[in-house]
Amino acid sequence: MEVVAEPIVSALLEELVKKLGTDEVWSFARQLFGGVDSELEKLKTTLENIKELLSDAEEKQLSERAVKSRLAELQNWAYDAEDILDEFAYESALRRHLKAEEHKASSSKALNVVTRPRFNFSMSLKIKKINSQLEQLRKETLAAFDLRKEITGGTSSAVSEGLRPEETSSVRPEQEVHGRDEDEAKLLELVKNDQPSGANKFRVIAIVGMGGIGKTTIARAVYHHKDLEGLEFDKAWVCVSHNFDILTISKNILGSLKHSSSSNPNDLNGVQVELQKAVNGKKFLIVLDDVWKVDYNKWEQFKSPFKAGASGSTMIVTTRDKSVAQTIRCPDSDTYALQSLSDEACWSLFREHALATDTATDADLITDSIRERVLERCSGLPLAAKTLGGLLH
Structure with a gap:
């Protein structure tokens, strides 16, 4: 049977890391010999390292089957780790019970069961095997798919040829942006407000939120919104990602604004x-999408040409890290923290991708139990709802 990777494997790993951090687990592990506690510590570190890769990997599974397969393999090993922790819980409860019985009848047999050296040795081997497999998976995934790679900026057309086509300016899709009416209205109001932001001479709006929460989607909705059509913005969209390279980003913006570049x-x-020269006296709307980090001095150098723009010019920066907004000196009033979707909006988005068109009756096949499990897995993340819906379609 084909294994389908759940779209948010990170939810499973998050739960495992929480379990591994409990006093109950460590109190019991320290009673065991054979290096069980050290292997558990390695497992916790490995899981935390893998979590750092998952956001990018789970997005790329939309466009790469091999990534999806690797996530499924990772998920299987994560379930094995979960089984180990369940064994821990059972063994700990069993030993407490046997120790209680020991007070009633002091027998060497009961004492031998309580110490259970075979369990210690078996558990150490199991954890060591899982550690080895997970670490190997992490290294292979990094090498094979170049996750968290340095995408050094690009115009919307260039990015659309890459691995994350959803993160482009594109044309605004016909589908409704689920559950974001209020967010869209507030961001539009910021863009339409001509008041410049501090010493920048143009407004900088930072959209901040965790991976998969829909920062690019809402930025794209604002970028193409019909309410901005009469404001005569010169527009450019650049995907920045890990490497904030001033030259590359500037060239791509220049190419978008005037369809040419420097000699x-x-x-x-x-x-x-x-x-x-391209922005001098003109009103622009520029989106810097998915900025991971930026050096203050680089930002100051990068933004210098845009001071020549007309009043009402705006730059939108999407980022997962609030410190990016602080580095570019974006005031709190222009820093927009995007929140998780409501269950209703998440469910609506899931159904849009899970069910074929004109098949409303199929929705009746989805039980309340399935709905609850879907919403639990999605955790208010639109990317999760979209991905899970697409996989189940």
Whole structure:
């Protein structure tokens, strides 16, 4: 039977890490010999390391079957780790029971069962095997799929050829942006407000939220919103990701704004001079999508040409890290923390992707129990709802 990777394997690992951090587990582990406690410590570290990769991996499974297969394999080993912790809980309860019985009848047989050296040895081997397999999976996944790779910026057309086509400006999709009416209205109001932000001479809006929560989706909705059509924005969209490279990002913005670039594309000064000319006296709307981190000095150098823009110009930055908003000196009033979707919106998005069109009657086949499990897995993340719906479709 084909194994289908659950879209948010990180939810399973999160639960495992929590269990491994409990006093009950460590109190029992320290009673065992054979290095069980040290192997558990390694397991906890390995799971935490893998969690760092999962957000990118779970997004890429939408476009790469091999990533989906690797996630399924990872999920299986995670379930094995969960089984081990269940064994721990059972063994701990059994020993407490036997010790209680020992007070009633002091027998060598009962004492031998309580110490159970075979359990210690078996448990140590099992955890060591899981550790080895998970670490090998982590290394292979990193090497094979270049997760968390440095995507050094690109125009919307360039990014659309990559592994994450959903993170482009594109044209606004026809589908409804589920559960984000209020967010959309508030962000639109910020964009339409001509008041510049501090010393920037143009407004910088930071959309902050965890991976998969829909930052790119809401930015794209605002970018293409019909209410902005009469405001005559010159627009550009750049996916930044890990490497905030001033030259690359500036060239891509320049190419989007005037469909050309500096005569010397490797000359940062020349590119920025051309960029300043391109925005001089004009109102622009620029999206820097998925900024992981940025150095303050780099930001100051990057933004310099845009001070020549007209009043009402706006730059939207989407990021998972609130410190990015602080580094670019985005005021609290222009820092928008995107929250999880409501259960109703999450369920609506799931159904849109799980059910074929004109099959409303199929919705009756989805029981309340399934609905609860889906919502629990999605945890208010639209990417999770979309991915799970797509897999089940």
